[in-house]
Amino acid sequence: MLPTPTSVPPQLRDSHGRALRDLRISITDRCNYRCVYCRDGEEGTSYSELSNEEYLRLITLFIPLGITKVRLTGGEPLLRHGLVDLVAEIATLRTLFGEAPDIAITTNGHLLESLAAPLKNAGLRRATISMDAVDAPNFEAITRVPRSFERVLAGIRAAKAAGLEPVKINCVLLRGFNDNQIEGFARFAQQENVIVRFIEFMPLEEGRFWSRDLVIPIDELVGRLSRVAPLVELPPNEAGETAIRFGFKDGPGEIGIIAPVSRAFCGACSRLRLTSDGKIRTCLFSQVEHDLYGRMRAGLNDEALRSYIIRVAQQKEQRHHIGEPGFLKPSRSMVHIGG
Numbered sequence: 001m002l003p004t005p006t007s008v009p010p011q012l013r014d015s016h017g018r019a020l021r022d023l024r025i026s027i028t029d030r031c032n033y034r035c036v037y038c039r040d041g042e043e044g045t046s047y048s049e050l051s052n053e054e055y056l057r058l059i060t061l062f063i064p065l066g067i068t069k070v071r072l073t074g075g076e077p078l079l080r081h082g083l084v085d086l087v088a089e090i091a092t093l094r095t096l097f098g099e100a101p102d103i104a105i106t107t108n109g110h111l112l113e114s115l116a117a118p119l120k121n122a123g124l125r126r127a128t129i130s131m132d133a134v135d136a137p138n139f140e141a142i143t144r145v146p147r148s149f150e151r152v153l154a155g156i157r158a159a160k161a162a163g164l165e166p167v168k169i170n171c172v173l174l175r176g177f178n179d180n181q182i183e184g185f186a187r188f189a190q191q192e193n194v195i196v197r198f199i200e201f202m203p204l205e206e207g208r209f210w211s212r213d214l215v216i217p218i219d220e221l222v223g224r225l226s227r228v229a230p231l232v233e234l235p236p237n238e239a240g241e242t243a244i245r246f247g248f249k250d251g252p253g254e255i256g257i258i259a260p261v262s263r264a265f266c267g268a269c270s271r272l273r274l275t276s277d278g279k280i281r282t283c284l285f286s287q288v289e290h291d292l293y294g295r296m297r298a299g300l301n302d303e304a305l306r307s308y309i310i311r312v313a314q315q316k317e318q319r320h321h322i323g324e325p326g327f328l329k330p331s332r333s334m335v336h337i338g339g
């Protein structure tokens, strides 16, 4: 029985006092791209997926605890059969909980052209598209999928046309690999009037070749961008926003820099994650997972499952330890966790 909405929803917190409002849920770890810095090309482990009804029940457990944002991720979530129906069902929770949840998606955009409008009509609010180059040859060398660039560009424009605003573009930057795209992306942000966010490369790849030398730190990046067009720093949209925002003095477009390595933001982290097979990850770099779905399958009722979530949230790691002695890579790579 869903609890009746109260005036002030309880707030899920971890033992460091951080309010946890964002749930990122991977609804598949399948992907139609094999990006060279993410997948080493070998079809490795694949984790199971749950039914729409099971994902909906899991999400419904979190909303009354204070989760206000639900981001659907993958692998590639647009590959998920019944995605539009799932979004519509999640959106029905708003009849019970007012504005929550605010539903967003992170996608590689390959299938977005035809799905943007149906997803918007179903209740999706925002779309973030992963894109690591702004020209077809470089883009397709990264994704290892022919003619993928034009598909993603069409997907971005369809998302804007459908009103999935603000449309954000996430580019993972690696030195000597796609940092030759920085200036092109600055112009792309202005021309397409989208928000381009550069993300520092994190040790979450399958191939295990991460090193700090491959990371373009924020100060260097701002320097290079400023040579393209003068930037002006913008205030965060909300507390805990991961991107440091910049506008262009001379026109539209916005740049964000997400710098988990050179300027970590764990202190304000508000995120919990659910894997495609229903396990809670309290941090992107967690070494342990908490089997919520297993307990649901074992017959625990919603109240008991919520108590379990509250206990797990208390165990959330204070921060990551990237590049520190003893740093351990997470037990799953990014494609199996979701952004």
Ligand code: SF4
Binding pocket: 265, 266, 269, 270, 271, 282, 283, 284, 285, 317, 318, 319, 320
């Ligand atoms: S590394 Fe972990 S604690 Fe830090 S911001 Fe990411 S998820 Fe949050």
